[in-house]
Amino acid sequence: MSILSLANPYVCELVAYRPGKPIEETAREIGMKPADIVKLASNENSLGASPRAVRAMQEAASGVHIYPDGASYALRCKLAETFGLDVAQTAVGNGSSELIELMAHIFVRPGIETIAADYSFTLYAIVTRLLNGTYKSVPNKADWSHDLQGMLAAITPQTRLVFITNPTNPVGTMVGQAEIDAYMAAVPEHVITVFDEAYIDFAEEQPDTLRYVREGRPVVVLRTFSKAYGLAGARVGAALTTPEIAELLHKARSPFNVNLLGQAAALAALDDPEHVARSVAMVNAGRRQYEQAFRAWGIPYIPSQTNFILVQVGQGKAVFDACLRRGVILRPMDAYGLPEYIRITIGTETENKRCLAVLAEVLGKQK
Ligand SMILES: Cc1ncc(COP(=O)(O)O)c(C=O)c1O
Structure with a gap:
C-alpha cells in the first residue's frame, strides 16, 4: 500500500516552498569553495546581525x-x-x-x-x-x-x-x-x-x-x-x-x-536601531548601483522599496543557471509566475559589483 494513499490528498498535491539555493549545496555542485560564493537569493542582510x-x-x-x-x-x-x-x-x-x-x-x-x-x-x-x-x-x-x-x-x-x-x-x-x-x-x-x-x-x-x-x-x-x-x-x-x-x-x-x-x-x-539604519543605508546605496547598471544596459527593472530588485533578463532560469556556475546565487522567478525575471538581493558594495560583473558577462553587456 502506498503511504501517499493514506495521506490527505490536498497535502500530497502541495508544491513545496522553494527557498534560495544554499551556499554549501552550490559549492558542492560547482566545485568552488563556499567562501568564494556570493548568495543574493533570499533577501538576507549581507551586513550580518547586530554585534x-x-x-x-x-x-x-x-x-x-x-x-x-x-x-x-x-x-x-x-x-x-x-x-x-x-x-x-x-x-x-x-x-x-x-x-x-x-x-x-x-x-x-x-x-x-x-x-x-x-x-x-x-x-x-x-x-x-x-x-x-x-x-x-x-x-x-x-x-x-x-x-x-x-x-x-x-x-x-x-x-x-x-x-x-x-x-x-x-x-x-x-x-x-x-x-x-x-x-x-x-x-x-x-x-x-x-x-x-x-x-x-x-x-x-x-x-x-x-x-x-x-x-x-x-x-x-x-x-x-x-x-x-x-x-x-x-x-x-x-x-x-x-x-x-x-x-x-x-x-x-x-x-x-x-x-x-x-x-x-x-x-x-x-x-x-543603529544597526538597522546601517543596513538600510547599505541597501539604498546598493539599489543605486543596480539601477545605474540596468539603465545603462537598457534592461527593465521594477523600482523597489526593499532589499531586493526584480529585473527582466529574458530567460530567467537560464540566466540564474549561468550566474550560479560563476558562483553567484540569484533567485529565478518561475515559481512566482515571472519566468523572464530574476530577483537579486541587494548586498554589500563588493557583492553587488561581483554580481553585476557576472550578469554583464552572462547578458553580454559592458561591465
Ligand atoms: C513577504 C515575506 N513575508 C514573510 C517572510 C518570512 O520570513 P521569516 O520566516 O524569515 O520571518 C518572507 C521571507 O522571505 C517574506 O518575503
Missing part, C-alpha cells in the same frame, strides 16, 4: 540545555515597548513564516477562502492549501502594486484572511497610507487582514498599520527579524495584533516555538 545580537546569542549559548521561556515574555515585552502596544497584543514565531502558518491553522478549513495578490509571498497559498482551504489571488495593478480595491471586491462571506504584503515580495512595490485607509474603511468585519511587513524597514515611507491594532480592528501586523535585523538564521518573527488573535496564536503554536538563542538575539537587536 549586540551576536554577543547575546554567545552569552545565551551556555544555557541551551534548559528549555527557553515558551511564552517569550521578555522579547514580547520589548516588542510591546518598541511598538507602543500592550504585551497581550504580541505573539512571536519561528520566523514570521510560522505565524503565517498559524494564522491558517486558526482560521482556514475546507470552504474558507484566503486572498492575496498575484505577485506576493508564495507561502500564503501553501498554508491555505495545507488546511484544505481555497486560495484566491488578485491581479496586481499596472505598476505592480497590490490592487486593494480589487482585493476588497474578491471578498465573499467565506473569506477569512486577506494578506497584504507591504512592501511586496517578489516585486518590491508598496501601497501607501491613503490606499490602506480606504481599504480598512471598507473591509467587512468577518475578514482578518494580515499586513506582512517583512521589508517595511527598507521603505521610504512607512504607512501606519499599527493604528488599526491599537483601535482593536481585526488586523495582524507581521514583522520579521530576518531582513533589516540580519537574523534570518535565528528564526524570529513577530505578530502585533488584538489580544484575542494573539491568544489564539499562543494556543496554536508549539510549546517552545522561538528558541533560546533566537529570543536573546531578537531582544538585543531591538536595542540596536
Whole structure:
C-alpha cells in the first residue's frame, strides 16, 4: 500500500516552498569553495546581525540545555515597548513564516477562502492549501502594486484572511497610507487582514498599520527579524495584533516555538536601531548601483522599496543557471509566475559589483 494513499490528498498535491539555493549545496555542485560564493537569493542582510545580537546569542549559548521561556515574555515585552502596544497584543514565531502558518491553522478549513495578490509571498497559498482551504489571488495593478480595491471586491462571506504584503515580495512595490485607509474603511468585519511587513524597514515611507491594532480592528501586523535585523538564521518573527488573535496564536503554536538563542538575539537587536539604519543605508546605496547598471544596459527593472530588485533578463532560469556556475546565487522567478525575471538581493558594495560583473558577462553587456 502506498503511504501517499493514506495521506490527505490536498497535502500530497502541495508544491513545496522553494527557498534560495544554499551556499554549501552550490559549492558542492560547482566545485568552488563556499567562501568564494556570493548568495543574493533570499533577501538576507549581507551586513550580518547586530554585534549586540551576536554577543547575546554567545552569552545565551551556555544555557541551551534548559528549555527557553515558551511564552517569550521578555522579547514580547520589548516588542510591546518598541511598538507602543500592550504585551497581550504580541505573539512571536519561528520566523514570521510560522505565524503565517498559524494564522491558517486558526482560521482556514475546507470552504474558507484566503486572498492575496498575484505577485506576493508564495507561502500564503501553501498554508491555505495545507488546511484544505481555497486560495484566491488578485491581479496586481499596472505598476505592480497590490490592487486593494480589487482585493476588497474578491471578498465573499467565506473569506477569512486577506494578506497584504507591504512592501511586496517578489516585486518590491508598496501601497501607501491613503490606499490602506480606504481599504480598512471598507473591509467587512468577518475578514482578518494580515499586513506582512517583512521589508517595511527598507521603505521610504512607512504607512501606519499599527493604528488599526491599537483601535482593536481585526488586523495582524507581521514583522520579521530576518531582513533589516540580519537574523534570518535565528528564526524570529513577530505578530502585533488584538489580544484575542494573539491568544489564539499562543494556543496554536508549539510549546517552545522561538528558541533560546533566537529570543536573546531578537531582544538585543531591538536595542540596536543603529544597526538597522546601517543596513538600510547599505541597501539604498546598493539599489543605486543596480539601477545605474540596468539603465545603462537598457534592461527593465521594477523600482523597489526593499532589499531586493526584480529585473527582466529574458530567460530567467537560464540566466540564474549561468550566474550560479560563476558562483553567484540569484533567485529565478518561475515559481512566482515571472519566468523572464530574476530577483537579486541587494548586498554589500563588493557583492553587488561581483554580481553585476557576472550578469554583464552572462547578458553580454559592458561591465
Ligand atoms: C513577504 C515575506 N513575508 C514573510 C517572510 C518570512 O520570513 P521569516 O520566516 O524569515 O520571518 C518572507 C521571507 O522571505 C517574506 O518575503
